[in-house]
Amino acid sequence: TRRLNMIEAINEALAIMLERDPDVIILGEDVGYFGGVFRATAGLQEKFGKTRVFDTPISECGIIGVAVGMGAYGLRPVPEIQFADYIYPGLDQLVSEAARLRYRSAGEFIAPMTVRSPFGGGIFGGQTHSQSPEALFTHVSGIKTVIPSTPHDAKGLLISAIEDNDPVIFFEPKRIYNGPFTGFYDKPVEPWKKHRDSQVPEGYYKIPLGKARTVREGEALTVLVYGTMVHVAEAVCEARGVDAEIIDLRTLVPLDIEAIETSVKKTGRCLIIHEATRTSGFGAELSALVTERCFYHLEAPVDRVTGFDTPYPHSLEWAYFPGPVRIGEAIDKIMSE
């Protein structure tokens, strides 16, 4: 193992899959010659050629649409959507076509694509470079939603996603591409190389989709979280000295319900954290599931800490962001019930 940041880990996963499987191809805006606006595909076109890694017209509909056709042919496309905020023009091809193709053709045709897309805020990107639309995809049958939180996981999950025969949306928390941001925006962010989970094995390895990761064990409270917020949650629990069990979901669909149930039944308290807007965010589903499955174990109301129900504002982004204060107070409240 070496220490990699998240972009390097993703780049490595892509390179490995391009190498191993001649049917894997990468397409998207600026992913080819330039290597992607976040450099996730840097060097890949040079290494694998223009038929394996190529730039596309600026049409998310076209990018996903041709990927559906390529999947039907037998390729395993890995399209990039430059920012999750820009996925909507391609949404119909993703939710009405890719996600339903296996079902509607009774398995005759499949869409084994992995749509990579940077998501989330905290980079002063304003309302169109900061969104977290993951909940929308979890409502659609037939698509898997995967969100890594560390370089180690990013590589292993991305390889699993690419090998998966179902369409996967792979959201990359761009705020932590370069370091595990903990929500203390006025302090410098540590680089990944200092973090335990930047240890990335060389070569091919997989992390199964649908399996959560216990970030730390605890008895007092279960925290359900994913992406950037994993690190914020961890830092806050650390700072408050709460004996929290932090579960990084890694995959929203399919969900590791067993890990969730076991933990909440143990702790009797559950806090859910995400950066996305609150109403009908994935936190709502988690809250409903916990209530349905762990009801009589609950000592306190399941609570959600989320982004607000507004567009992501440019200048007030740290007021919007579900940071240490919001999380800390929610923890205090749950623990005091």
Added chain:
Amino acid sequence: TRRLNMIEAINEALAIMLERDPDVIILGEDVGYFGGVFRATAGLQEKFGKTRVFDTPISECGIIGVAVGMGAYGLRPVPEIQFADYIYPGLDQLVSEAARLRYRSAGEFIAPMTVRSPFGGGIFGGQTHSQSPEALFTHVSGIKTVIPSTPHDAKGLLISAIEDNDPVIFFEPKRIYNGPFTGFYDKPVEPWKKHRDSQVPEGYYKIPLGKARTVREGEALTVLVYGTMVHVAEAVCEARGVDAEIIDLRTLVPLDIEAIETSVKKTGRCLIIHEATRTSGFGAELSALVTERCFYHLEAPVDRVTGFDTPYPHSLEWAYFPGPVRIGEAIDKIMSE
């Protein structure tokens, strides 16, 4: 008041608003000369002319996109999307543009449009004429989601929606256009004219957005429901003799939280019903809210009865539909806890 079915009530609301406000215009696929595939706009072009009511190219993106521009000009467009299943190509214009225009321009420009769209299943329409995508819109900040369940409400809510200065998505439960379907698909559906809520006042009246309707009062259980499922819920409670308080939400965003809280605190039990797929459906948000706000009053887990997490299947649609058996068993379970 006269007795109208839902299509007639909607048609009347549109006619009244076209009459009252010269800035109201109607556009959509087949809405003009023909009067809409469900006849909701029948006669309106003839009466108000081709500049007020007109057919469009088959481009949901264009329909919503031009409506945004028309709204910016000062018109009050009422676009129709022929089936909710076909809204995705126009989703970006709706969620990234219409919904955020007031916010991003700090009120300089608004998008006071009402997007009407038939939704829901039960008509053997297969997976592309049966969807209930309302949850997606509730996750987006800046758009209101309205769903009527009776001719009386349809007219009053639609008038409110059109007069509202925010974008509204107005989902019409197509299964009950002609009669209040109660889920007993093997029995003939009564026509609206026999139903109490087909009494529709003549002329202009409004039902405020954000106010739920108590369909019936009860002490034993709160049922949160909207659209077609209101009638199914009522029939099942009737059949089982459960003293349920049935709340027809009418507006999902903004939600009538007061009505919900008051009722659940009274009954201590809550069942949520919708036809949409379960995972991350609006039921999840309702469940989370009830848990957050009525936790210590709950005597049983909040439960959801929903469509399954599959595309709407053509031949097995009654196995998919959250009908009397699924609802009845859920009620029994909640009441036995």
Added chain:
Amino acid sequence: KAAAKPTPAPSAPHGRQKVLASPAVRQRAKDLGIDLSEVKPAADGRVRHADLDAFLSYNGANGFASAGT
């Protein structure tokens, strides 16, 4: 247990007397065979584990067996 006791309560004018408690407290009470409405709640009207404990030790003195932890 759908049948509602028509005992009027000041806070819930239309229904049976409501006991406020977390599901975990309700479950424990149920396991212990305790009717929550007989437990004296705290000032905020809610029954907590401590209130159950107090109820148990009070009734324990009257011959009930302790449920342990």
Added chain:
Amino acid sequence: KPGAQPRPDEACEASETAPLTLDLIRVLGDDNQAHGPWDPKLDADTLRQMLHHFAMVRAFDARMYRGQRQGKTSFYMKCTGEEATSISAAMALASDDMVFPSYRQQGILIARGYPLVEMINQIYSNRGDKLKGRQLPIMYSSRENSFFSISGNLATQTPQAVGWAMASAIKGDTRIAATWVGEGSTAEGDFHSACTFAAVYNAPVIINVVNNQWAISSFSGFAGAERTTFAARALGYGIAGLRVDGNDPLAVYAAERWAANRARSNSGPTLIEHFTYRAEGHSTSDDPGAYRSAHEGEEWPLGDPVNRLKKHLIELGEWDEDRHAAMDIACAEEVKAATKEAEKNGILGHGLHHPFHTMFEDVFETLPWHLEEQAAQAIHEREVKWPEGKKP
């Protein structure tokens, strides 16, 4: 006019086709003979085979339409008057070229020999339906016949076809892709994506725009037809474009073959507008009387393609009225027999559907826990509704 259109080399510059995008390629004249450079010079056997496919589709449409009216299924769509745009086009392709049709190209399946019984099973969504009753009638899929799964969402198949063609090119495969889309549907953004990607990557694909002049109740002007032709869209992207009389089976065949040869030799994509006429209602849910005059249909603006091909064959001395009448009867019989056969597997809503568990299969490759739970619920509900022994 028939025979007057020049036929450029298949490897020509796209711009050379510009005049053809505003013209109308025709081969069959009023004299029922083939004219000009676009005459595909098909032998009589091939022509008779084509005619037979035409007759079969028409017989099939007639019976399925009636079946829907009789309550055997929920929905049906005819292609009356447009038979050549699918059948003649499909015959000009290799049988393993991949097609991405819209919902009105049942002719392709017929031309490729897909069994009628399978089609009817799908339409009835019965126990024999290979798509497990999941799809609306006529939304076929046949991987074996290189026929892509039909979507209810208009125009989505067009960029998919381009993607398939790009994949074929990447892999050095000789197969090409062809897609069909209604003129009304060309307004969708997907169509624009398809044309843009086809142009940028020089994809070996044929984009067939079936301009039947109607989109449900909206005449083609609402897709822009009053401004220019649909073939002219090709000019906008700098790809080859042809406009063909879609009711002239020979012209359709020739145009499609031209485009197929062009694609196969890596000379690029072609957009073909098939100018035709939707002779019947949009679907069984439609009432065309509400928006177009009753005799508009009778006028068959371009002439019934079946009739035109029949007369051509008679003119060639290769066919006669008696054989034609006999063929029509034989087709009707064959369809009837297939219908009977399919009905053994059940009709819609009469119980002989696929087992409830199939509803949860193929959402994903394997069932995650939540679908397993939901499947158990559905099966449980079935038992509640129809306890052991009671027929569902």
Added chain:
Amino acid sequence: KPGAQPRPDEACEASETAPLTLDLIRVLGDDNQAHGPWDPKLDADTLRQMLHHFAMVRAFDARMYRGQRQGKTSFYMKCTGEEATSISAAMALASDDMVFPSYRQQGILIARGYPLVEMINQIYSNRGDKLKGRQLPIMYSSRENSFFSISGNLATQTPQAVGWAMASAIKGDTRIAATWVGEGSTAEGDFHSACTFAAVYNAPVIINVVNNQWAISSFSGFAGAERTTFAARALGYGIAGLRVDGNDPLAVYAAERWAANRARSNSGPTLIEHFTYRAEGHSTSDDPGAYRSAHEGEEWPLGDPVNRLKKHLIELGEWDEDRHAAMDIACAEEVKAATKEAEKNGILGHGLHHPFHTMFEDVFETLPWHLEEQAAQAIHEREVKWPEGKKP
């Protein structure tokens, strides 16, 4: 070549413009004189005003770029080399014609006299920002100046412009709409919707495609430029199309005025391709060195529009180098002064932002309960972080 392009009547058939979609309308020659029928014959005052706007935008871009580098804001985008495509075009419109720009048309605001301080307030997202700090820098909005709110989502403004124009026509208003979209962005479905709706409803709109040859790192070929021009897209829809040298201020003015007159007289929409060159990086987040050669930029393929206009004025005897140098200094001073003024309202991230409650306003016309609750939470958090007296 300059002056050689015919200028059809503004009310001509769209098809008459076909040759112009493949040509390049030019007015200014190497001799720095205006040539041919497209010469807009502007008076010297107007030309000087135009030149002043050019200089001002360039000074503004230079300073804002530096400001971003100095950490005063998060983001900036220059329009260097493309000044004419917004300024000269805007000057050819009526001041109350509605514009739907993309993000690189700051020139329109300058041309319409929008105060620099307001622009900078927006860029700094400070307390003075009329958009309340909500939008990414340069995403201006000014209803007063008939300048539509800029979106981060590419091409979405194009059907909106068409809708505005349709509304104007419905209301019998004489105002027209104009929109700007990058050549890369024409691949989006929205652009296709815009063209289709413009064609179908004959909307009084101008669709300006700014072909600056680059879309971030992707050259225009990825939008289809190797196949045909972007102006040729107009042919596909049967609307008028013009292709103009976007670095020739007189040609841009003339083409835009032609299209405006056409639209205003109800003769229909026009698509104009402005062929130009993005002389700098895509934005402050970009590193063009990674994908294009360093001297590509230096070559200024079509000649710097500022320089060309300056030389023309000098050639006319209406300008000289000294006045030009003085103007540049004056512009820089004016920008500097405006910057100072704006900085009094704060710079990004330094506390002088709008109050927290504004974050929840304008989501809807009035705040529903859930936003009221969330606003209270945000304000509470503020108090926790910065208790009374402690500066945030």
